[in-house]
Amino acid sequence: MSMQTQPTVATPETAVPDASPEIRISGLGKTYKTERGTTHALSDINLDIHKEEFVSLIGRSGCGKTTLLRIMAGLVPPTAGQVEIGGRALWDQETVDSSVIRRLGVVFQDSNLFPWYNIEDNIALPLRLRGVKKNERRDRVRELAELVGLENFLPNYPRELSGGMRQRVAIARALSDNPELLLMDEPFGALDALTREKMNMEIQRIALATRATVVFVTHDIDEAVSLGDRVVHLTPRPGRIKDVVEVPLARPRGLEIKKDAAFHGLVGNLHTSLNEEDDHES
Numbered sequence: 325m326s327m328q329t330q331p332t333v334a335t336p337e338t339a340v341p342d343a344s345p346e347i348r349i350s351g352l353g354k355t356y357k358t359e360r361g362t363t364h365a366l367s368d369i370n371l372d373i374h375k376e377e378f379v380s381l382i383g384r385s386g387c388g389k390t391t392l393l394r395i396m397a398g399l400v401p402p403t404a405g406q407v408e409i410g411g412r413a414l415w416d417q418e419t420v421d422s423s424v425i426r427r428l429g430v431v432f433q434d435s436n437l438f439p440w441y442n443i444e445d446n447i448a449l450p451l452r453l454r455g456v457k458k459n460e461r462r463d464r465v466r467e468l469a470e471l472v473g474l475e476n477f478l479p480n481y482p483r484e485l486s487g488g489m490r491q492r493v494a495i496a497r498a499l500s501d502n503p504e505l506l507l508m509d510e511p512f513g514a515l516d517a518l519t520r521e522k523m524n525m526e527i528q529r530i531a532l533a534t535r536a537t538v539v540f541v542t543h544d545i546d547e548a549v550s551l552g553d554r555v556v557h558l559t560p561r562p563g564r565i566k567d568v569v570e571v572p573l574a575r576p577r578g579l580e581i582k583k584d585a586a587f588h589g590l591v592g593n594l595h596t597s598l599n600e601e602d603d604h605e606s
């Protein structure tokens with residue numbers, strides 16, 4: 325087990341003292357090199373995330389949110405630094421530690437369901453790949469379908485479901501192997517405003533029920549604040565952490581939170597912070 329030392333300079337994101345965070349991101353950087361040139365997507369990202377914490381990640385398009393999530397999901401190797409999950413290093417150069425990957429569930433903007441499988445088989449896929457027996461699989465799928473409110477749709481096919489329902493299937497599938505960490509990249513970005521609000525309530529309930537640690541990428545400041553225990557604001561070129569904002573609002577948070585003065589204060593501050601980027605660019 326390789327434990328990296330804390331950065332010597334206290335930055336806002338490392339200021340919370342915790343000897344054993346669930347996730348430790350240290351000195352993380354990513355440079356993409358293509359025939360068309362070099363992009364410094366991330367630079368010197370340091371962040372500790374605690375067990376059962378819900379962290380929202382916001383920032384302008386191109387600031388590296390997806391890159392950060394993909395590095396954490398073991399899909400893209402970093403060019404500098406490390407991600408530790410439960411004290412284990414995720415990356416060894418370009419090789420990912422598969423024992424760490426097993427602890428993760430990932431949900432993307434597109435639900436990525438298999439159109440030729442029904443909902444039951446889509447949810448069960450990770451369990452089938454792991455060789456879980458049919459009866460056990462069936463019980464687990466039923467339990468997950470109830471958790472996401474789709475127990476009556478198990479025989480249906482993805483094309484017969486709405487976008488919000490398909491995303492709930494993707495969430496159930498990501499949860500099938502009891503991940504300790506759920507990584508979500510704009511999972512509700514393609515949904516209409518009302519469905520999105522409903523899904524925000526759902527994901528909160530699911531996170532509390534499963535006690536998963538969640539990292540949630542979004543463009544939407546309201547969504548970031550209403551869901552997060554903390555909101556991490558990334559700025560672009562290269563992607564760096566600008567602010568880490570604590571959200572000290574009680575849970576569970578319902579739709580009434582949007583009438584709360586403290587909520588509006590936090591959203592307003594983040595708006596200002598994001599707009600400052602425009603001012604600097606102009």
Ligand SMILES: Nc1ncnc2c1ncn2[C@@H]1O[C@H](COP(=O)(O)OP(=O)(O)OP(=O)(O)O)[C@@H](O)[C@H]1O
Pocket residue numbers: 356357358363364365383384385386387388389390391392
């Ligand atoms: N595979 C890749 N090859 C080359 N450059 C890439 C690749 N993926 C991302 N980039 C570049 O890295 C930067 C960060 O991209 P990334 O997708 O992580 O940002 P983002 O904040 O998630 O953006 P958005 O909010 O628009 O999804 C961008 O400049 C992008 O063009």
